[in-house]
Amino acid sequence: MPPFPEPLRTELRALLGAENVVEGGETLKMLSLDYYWYSPALRTQLDDKRADVVVRPGTVGDLRAVLAACFRAGVAVTPRGGGTGNYGQCVPIYGGAVVDCSRLDRIHSVADGVLRAEPGARLGPIETVARAAGWELRCYPSTWMKATLGGFFGGGAGGIGGVRWGGIASGDTVKSITILTCEAEPRTLRYEGPEAMVALRTFGTTGYMIEIEMRLAPKLDYDQLAFSTPDWNRLLDWTDAAARNGAWRKRVASQFQWPIPSNFKPLKKHLRDGEHVSFMLVDRTQTDEIAAAAEAAGLAVVYRRPLSDPPKPPFLSDFTYNHTTLWAMKSDPSITYVQAGFTADFRNQFDAWLRQFPDEVLLHLEWGAVDPARAVGPDAVPEAIGVGGIPLIRYRDDARFREILAAATALGIYIGSTHTYHLPEGTPETIAARHALKHAVDPRGLMNPGKLKSFPLNPFAAA
Numbered sequence: 001m002p003p004f005p006e007p008l009r010t011e012l013r014a015l016l017g018a019e020n021v022v023e024g025g026e027t028l029k030m031l032s033l034d035y036y037w038y039s040p041a042l043r044t045q046l047d048d049k050r051a052d053v054v055v056r057p058g059t060v061g062d063l064r065a066v067l068a069a070c071f072r073a074g075v076a077v078t079p080r081g082g083g084t085g086n087y088g089q090c091v092p093i094y095g096g097a098v099v100d101c102s103r104l105d106r107i108h109s110v111a112d113g114v115l116r117a118e119p120g121a122r123l124g125p126i127e128t129v130a131r132a133a134g135w136e137l138r139c140y141p142s143t144w145m146k147a148t149l150g151g152f153f154g155g156g157a158g159g160i161g162g163v164r165w166g167g168i169a170s171g172d173t174v175k176s177i178t179i180l181t182c183e184a185e186p187r188t189l190r191y192e193g194p195e196a197m198v199a200l201r202t203f204g205t206t207g208y209m210i211e212i213e214m215r216l217a218p219k220l221d222y223d224q225l226a227f228s229t230p231d232w233n234r235l236l237d238w239t240d241a242a243a244r245n246g247a248w249r250k251r252v253a254s255q256f257q258w259p260i261p262s263n264f265k266p267l268k269k270h271l272r273d274g275e276h277v278s279f280m281l282v283d284r285t286q287t288d289e290i291a292a293a294a295e296a297a298g299l300a301v302v303y304r305r306p307l308s309d310p311p312k313p314p315f316l317s318d319f320t321y322n323h324t325t326l327w328a329m330k331s332d333p334s335i336t337y338v339q340a341g342f343t344a345d346f347r348n349q350f351d352a353w354l355r356q357f358p359d360e361v362l363l364h365l366e367w368g369a370v371d372p373a374r375a376v377g378p379d380a381v382p383e384a385i386g387v388g389g390i391p392l393i394r395y396r397d398d399a400r401f402r403e404i405l406a407a408a409t410a411l412g413i414y415i416g417s418t419h420t421y422h423l424p425e426g427t428p429e430t431i432a433a434r435h436a437l438k439h440a441v442d443p444r445g446l447m448n449p450g451k452l453k454s455f456p457l458n459p460f461a462a463a
Contacts, residue, residue: 004052008073015065022054036088040395041419046088051098058103060210067186078448079204081151084143088421089155089203093450094460101150113216119150119209128310135216138165138173142323150209160317162368163253171372173215179207181441198433203423203451207441223287224316226303227294228275238297239278243367246380249283253367254320263327264319270303279316324364328392336395339416341388349411356407365389422453
């Protein structure tokens with residue numbers, strides 16, 4: 001790669017002030033990386049990747065000037081949100097400029113059930129503002145106190161709330177995405193509906209998001225519940241039925257195989273040695289009914305605490321989704337993870353996979369809506385809810401890891417692409433739409449190069 005142009009460094013300092021241009025030290029290292037180290041494969045690929053500079057524009061006008069300057073100089077531009085991704089989404093493969101959106105954090109409005117905000121707005125404050133107005137986020141990641149809206153839309157998928165609303169790509173949650181192009185004179189383009197979906201979760205390869213409109217849900221008051229039993233199948237049957245119960249309003253339905261709960265150190269006094277647990281976040285008006293149903297099924301209610309409004313710790317959601325992996329890695333650094341989707345035959349899939357790898361696979365399940373329109377209410381149907389999760393794997397070596405994943409695939413289990421920094425390609429139609437968008441908004445191929453593997457233009461790749 002050619003050295004970073006010194007005239008561009010000077011120009012960026014003049015545009016933003018030296019205090020908003022990071023050029024070295026631990027801060028540059030920190031802002032060049034994310035949580036890719038959850039993956040043994042990505043550690044070897046990304047450990048040494050660094051930006052040449054990190055810039056922090058404070059206005060859309062600043063950002064426009066930065067993109068134009070980088071375009072003229074022909075340097076790579078990598079957007080960065082909160083840096084909470086796990087696949088190297090914001091790691092610069094070819095150096096260049098990381099453009100941190102943290103100062104672009106204005107929440108413009110919450111009105112008529114729609115949030116309008118800049119990409120650097122963090123999801124925790126957004127949830128607080130939304131709840132004050134009678135609304136709440138439909139879904140958010142377990143990293144919500146640090147994650148940004150732009151990072152979630154650019155590199156995330158779903159999380160808390162998914163059992164009711166699915167992921168961010170489900171239903172009509174995405175109202176619009178507005179981006180700046182990477183050109184000599186960056187243009188502002190607004191996409192709605194299906195067009196917005198093309199710009200969703202592209203790792204910042206298709207322009208820089210400057211405004212997002214996201215539909216919200218009516219606010220509910222929640223209680224946090226944990227259920228425990230040494231009988232895995234008893235817990236599974238009840239949790240699955242509870243997740244699919246369209247009359248029960250909930251935001252989380254998670255289940256953890258022992259010894260995963262032993263890693264949840266802040267909850268140690270509530271959890272029982274040797275017992276599997278499920279966590280739920282439920283409508284407070286239904287807590288007594290749900291707790292009584294669990295006890296009638298032979299489960300112990302070992303944790304029951306209201307979620308404060310505005311939300312304040314402790315949060316059971318801090319132990320769900322990929323936070324589960326983080327807690328496990330603190331206890332055992334050999335742990336890694338996969339993202340899995342199971343079929344209607346999930347019970348047999350669990351049994352067969354665990355029989356093959358009894359000491360290497362640990363089940364962490366998350367229920368989510370695959371058809372949000374039929375997930376709750378009088379028209380709810382059980383098949384509107386699916387079973388997925390983020391199972392933990394005791395990593396020995398790459399060959400064994402691939403064997404475990406191949407066995408899962410042979411059982412009909414979907415395994416996500418979480419151990420590569422390349423953007424999942426999708427269908428031929430999805431690939432064609434993304435390529436067309438990238439050609440239109442990034443004609444020199446400067447936006448997060450190397451992440452959209454099939455894109456034919458990468459000016460930094462070795463010939």
